[in-house]
Amino acid sequence: MSNEIKILGFSGSLRKKSFNSAALRAARELMPPGAILEIADLSMIPFFNEDLETEGVPQVVFDFNKKIADADALLIATPEYNYSIPPVLKNALDWASRGANKPLDGKPTAIMSASPGMFGGARAQYHLRQVCVVLNLQPLNKPEVFIMSADKKFDADGNLTDEYTRGAITKLLQALIDKVNK
Numbered sequence: 634m635s636n637e638i639k640i641l642g643f644s645g646s647l648r649k650k651s652f653n654s655a656a657l658r659a660a661r662e663l664m665p666p667g668a669i670l671e672i673a674d675l676s677m678i679p680f681f682n683e684d685l686e687t688e689g690v691p692q693v694v695f696d697f698n699k700k701i702a703d704a705d706a707l708l709i710a711t712p713e714y715n716y717s718i719p720p721v722l723k724n725a726l727d728w729a730s731r732g733a734n735k736p737l738d739g740k741p742t743a744i745m746s747a748s749p750g751m752f753g754g755a756r757a758q759y760h761l762r763q764v765c766v767v768l769n770l771q772p773l774n775k776p777e778v779f780i781m782s783a784d785k786k787f788d789a790d791g792n793l794t795d796e797y798t799r800g801a802i803t804k805l806l807q808a809l810i811d812k813v814n815k
């Protein structure tokens with residue numbers, strides 16, 4: 634069996650040119666040796682509705698929950714929408730919070746956010762941290778990665794060009810790996 638640490642990443646943005654999704658791709662590149670990042674796509678997860686649960690959990694939700702369960706840790710990249718997390722992210726977490734299996738329970742989690750604004754999505758991160766309490770996710774407190782002025786930190790192809798931010802993401806990934814190894 635491989636000792637490689639498996640990290641599951643997901644972005645709260647479905648936008649093709651999303652800065653948050655681009656930050657996740659940068660994290661995949663910057664991942665220290667011994668760990669891999671798989672990026673989950675939230676675009677096909679339907680809006681949560683208890684009737685869907687009653688009919689049978691959609692396959693796409695089942696698959697997402699399994700990816701979470703199989704991962705050693707999570708990396709969440711969230712945009713800030715009106716000072717909070719976007720519905721796409723909350724919806725995915727709501728689905729994953731249901732049922733007996735509780736894949737999120739106790740999962741080490743790193744959080745980052747990107748915004749063209751000057752706070753880099755900080756307010757959304759603190760809302761997300763509040764949600765982590767009830768889900769019993771285990772978020773890293775530090776380092777905090779707020780990618781502010783994100784429109785100036787990525788090139789037209791979505792490559793992260795800002796050296797400071799590359800360093801900050803690398804430190805976040807290392808801290809997550811250290812938490813898994815503890």
Ligand SMILES: Cc1cc2nc3c(=O)[nH]c(=O)nc-3n(C[C@H](O)[C@H](O)[C@H](O)COP(=O)(O)O)c2cc1C
Pocket residue numbers: 646647648650651652653654712713714715716717747748749750751752753754
């Ligand atoms: C509905 C909506 C609300 C937004 N509210 C905020 C906000 O409160 N703070 C902020 O910094 N940016 C806000 N923005 C701008 C987003 O940060 C920006 O669209 C960003 O690029 C979204 O992330 P993405 O690039 O990963 O899609 C908002 C955007 C939308 C669509």
